[in-house]
Amino acid sequence: MEATANSFYQDKVVIRLIQFSVIWAVAAMAVGVYISAELVWPGIDFGQFWLSFGRLRPLHTNGIIFGFGVSALMATAFYSVQRTSHVTLYAPRLAWFCCYAWQLIVLLGGLSLLAGWTSSKEYAELEWPFDIAIAIVWVSFGIVFFGTIAKRKIRPIYISNWFYGSLIIVIAMLHIVNNLAIPVTLDKSYSLYAGAQDAVVQWWYGHNAVGFLLTGGFLGMVYYFLPKHAGRPIWSYRLSVVAFWAFVYSYIWAGPHHLHYSAIPEWVQSLAMGMSLILLAPSWATMINGIMTVSTAWEKLRTDPALKFIVLSLAFYGLATFEGPMMSIRSVNVVSHFTDWTVGHVHSGALGWNAMITYGTFYFLVPRLVGRELHSTRLANMHFWMALAGTMLYIMSMWAAGVSQGLLWLSVDQLGELSFGFKDIMASMTPYYLMRLVAGLVFLGGTLLMAYNLFMTLKGQQPKRASIPAVDPAYGMS
Amino acid sequence: MSADSATIKSIDSLILLKSLYQPLDTFEELSKTNPTPVHILMGYAVWLLILPPVFSLIGAANFGWRLGAAEPLYMTMDTLWVISLGYFAALAFGLISTAIISRWMASTYGANTSLGRHMALITIVGEPLAIASIAHLFPDVFVNVLVMIPTMIWSMYLLYKGIPIVLEIPPERGMLMASALVGWLLVAAVSLLGLSMTLWVMGVGPLLGV
Numbered sequence: 001m002e003a004t005a006n007s008f009y010q011d012k013v014v015i016r017l018i019q020f021s022v023i024w025a026v027a028a029m030a031v032g033v034y035i036s037a038e039l040v041w042p043g044i045d046f047g048q049f050w051l052s053f054g055r056l057r058p059l060h061t062n063g064i065i066f067g068f069g070v071s072a073l074m075a076t077a078f079y080s081v082q083r084t085s086h087v088t089l090y091a092p093r094l095a096w097f098c099c100y101a102w103q104l105i106v107l108l109g110g111l112s113l114l115a116g117w118t119s120s121k122e123y124a125e126l127e128w129p130f131d132i133a134i135a136i137v138w139v140s141f142g143i144v145f146f147g148t149i150a151k152r153k154i155r156p157i158y159i160s161n162w163f164y165g166s167l168i169i170v171i172a173m174l175h176i177v178n179n180l181a182i183p184v185t186l187d188k189s190y191s192l193y194a195g196a197q198d199a200v201v202q203w204w205y206g207h208n209a210v211g212f213l214l215t216g217g218f219l220g221m222v223y224y225f226l227p228k229h230a231g232r233p234i235w236s237y238r239l240s241v242v243a244f245w246a247f248v249y250s251y252i253w254a255g256p257h258h259l260h261y262s263a264i265p266e267w268v269q270s271l272a273m274g275m276s277l278i279l280l281a282p283s284w285a286t287m288i289n290g291i292m293t294v295s296t297a298w299e300k301l302r303t304d305p306a307l308k309f310i311v312l313s314l315a316f317y318g319l320a321t322f323e324g325p326m327m328s329i330r331s332v333n334v335v336s337h338f339t340d341w342t343v344g345h346v347h348s349g350a351l352g353w354n355a356m357i358t359y360g361t362f363y364f365l366v367p368r369l370v371g372r373e374l375h376s377t378r379l380a381n382m383h384f385w386m387a388l389a390g391t392m393l394y395i396m397s398m399w400a401a402g403v404s405q406g407l408l409w410l411s412v413d414q415l416g417e418l419s420f421g422f423k424d425i426m427a428s429m430t431p432y433y434l435m436r437l438v439a440g441l442v443f444l445g446g447t448l449l450m451a452y453n454l455f456m457t458l459k460g461q462q463p464k465r466a467s468i469p470a471v472d473p474a475y476g477m478s
Numbered sequence: 479m480s481a482d483s484a485t486i487k488s489i490d491s492l493i494l495l496k497s498l499y500q501p502l503d504t505f506e507e508l509s510k511t512n513p514t515p516v517h518i519l520m521g522y523a524v525w526l527l528i529l530p531p532v533f534s535l536i537g538a539a540n541f542g543w544r545l546g547a548a549e550p551l552y553m554t555m556d557t558l559w560v561i562s563l564g565y566f567a568a569l570a571f572g573l574i575s576t577a578i579i580s581r582w583m584a585s586t587y588g589a590n591t592s593l594g595r596h597m598a599l600i601t602i603v604g605e606p607l608a609i610a611s612i613a614h615l616f617p618d619v620f621v622n623v624l625v626m627i628p629t630m631i632w633s634m635y636l637l638y639k640g641i642p643i644v645l646e647i648p649p650e651r652g653m654l655m656a657s658a659l660v661g662w663l664l665v666a667a668v669s670l671l672g673l674s675m676t677l678w679v680m681g682v683g684p685l686l687g688v
Contacts, residue, residue, distance in 0.1 A: 315661030428546030
């Protein structure tokens with residue numbers, strides 16, 4: 001029987017998304033390194049508005065989350081949903097539209113941030129024209145993903161698809177509700193919400209963007225690629241399903257823990273704190289599931305450098321998902337909030353968890369997509385140690401800086417007067433910021449090694465055509 | 479009885495000094511013994527655990543906590559004693575719980591389940607940190623960070639190298655187990671930070687306006 005286009009998975013779009021993801025990783029991490037240098041030498045903005053910390057910082061966060069993160073999530077979702085559904089992508093042209101339109105949004109959105117367009121909502125800084133464009137592309141992403149699931153040839157919907165599906169649905173809901181605004185000009189709009197309500201909606205968005213995009217989406221990656229890496233099924237499928245529903249239920253309440261001791265009602269703060277603590281259970285259920293899956297696959301470590309990244313990413317996932325609930329406790333938060341500990345916490349998740357799991361997945365996926373060995377295992381191993389060292393140094397420097405700040409600016413003398421001035425405290429943070437700059441450079445250096453390694457692996461290669469295997473009749477649709 | 483004495487004698491020579499300059503040989507020797515956990519804890523670990531709180535007490539009493547601001551933060555001797563005792567309790571809990579968790583993980587990774595060996599391994603891994611805590615004598619946070627971070631990297635190296643040798647498992651399996659333990663240790667470290675802050679807010683420690 002002659003093979004038709006429908007006999008092979010559509011992987012070209014996956015490769016292109018991975019390429020974009022790596023480009024954004026390098027660019028946005030370089031911006032992160034630059035702004036960390038600005039905190040040491042403030043003069044290096046050279047008096048240019050577009051080089052100021054206030055404009056480059058959202059460029060860094062948006063570039064990482066939406067450029068690097070979402071491109072990687074789209075790539076891995078398109079790859080895995082085909083394999084777990086035993087069909088090719090639904091509406092492949094729409095998938096290509098998602099790929100390129102998304103990159104255009106990140107590029108133009110980034111430039112608009114440099115130009116000073118901002119809604120001033122953290123992680124939702126892009127102004128209303130971009131918000132509408134994001135909604136259109138996101139819905140298209142959903143159509144491709146759920147369309148593929150709808151035409152699947154295998155009855156069960158594998159757990160990774162539940163996580164990717166929740167990512168698509170919840171982010172659409174959060175993005176649209178949080179960005180409802182009245183446009184005034186092309187580059188300015190006013191939020192539909194006011195005062196404390198605006199803050200609650202913003203952090204309902206902000207925290208659940210962390211939850212459903214940076215956690216849920218990447219858990220989808222874990223649940224598909226970790227068993228593939230390890231060459232064995234997930235340790236407990238039942239636990240993964242329980243963890244999914246517990247995760248979805250508890251995460252959505254936790255946002256107001258970003259607003260402790262603010263103008264929102266105290267019971268809302270306490271509820272958010274309670275739900276944040278409960279959240280530890282499903283988060284760690286997934287971590288244990290991952291660790292137990294990989295624990296019997298140790299022989300693979302001899303030949304597969306990618307697996308190391310995944311193992312370490314689970315350790316940092318464990319740390320970040322413990323640290324977060326702990327920092328949501330009001331008596332800890334009163335000291336930790338507005339300090340660099342929060343920045344360290346975010347990066348233990350972003351570098352240790354999100355970046356590491358993505359790197360491990362790319363090292364696994366790219367050679368398979370083009371049917372050749374990774375260009376250099378040695379470089380990948382070097383990258384691993386650089387990523388680990390960079391992450392550890394980053395976290396440690398921010399822990400020390402954050403605890404010092406919290407302690408210093410709450411210290412009072414016997415008369416109840418503040419002991420130290422804000423300006424003096426910040427001026428004394430230079431050594432930690434220098435250490436963080438080194439950490440960022442080491443981590444970025446590792447990412448550059450990966451970019452080179454993947455580029456050389458892909459160079460001159462056409463995507464390998466992967467055919468769709470037959471479905472086990474026990475799991476078939478009919 | 480004589481076998482026990484031989485075992486104890488053989489580990490006498492190794493833990494405190496030799497592990498500092500010949501850690502891999504020490505791990506090899508440890509893999510041939512089965513010390514009792516109480517012997518390791520009372521004979522070695524407790525003496526190491528006592529160092530950081532003592533250094534911290536002396537340092538804070540003489541120089542104050544130097545957190546980067548112009549004026550060091552001085553506390554009363556009573557407060558410093560409470561902090562040091564709490565520090566000792568946290569370190570003791572950390573060591574014992576890590577050894578117990580390490581043994582609990584052993585069945586998953588096919589490792590040796592002698593609690594004494596786990597306790598000895600964790601003691602050796604933590605020893606450089608305990609000795610480096612001499613930096614607490616001058617409690618400037620940045621000086622301590624500069625001393626403790628390289629020491630911590632050395633301790634992590636010892637953990638990754640030591641597990642497969644002492645617990646008799648292949649290096650790849652050891653890497654997985656060590657990473658799982660690193661996950662636990664990171665959580666323990668951040669718990670110590672959170673606990674400290676809660677205690678400060680409750681009024682134990684520096685005077686805070688909260």
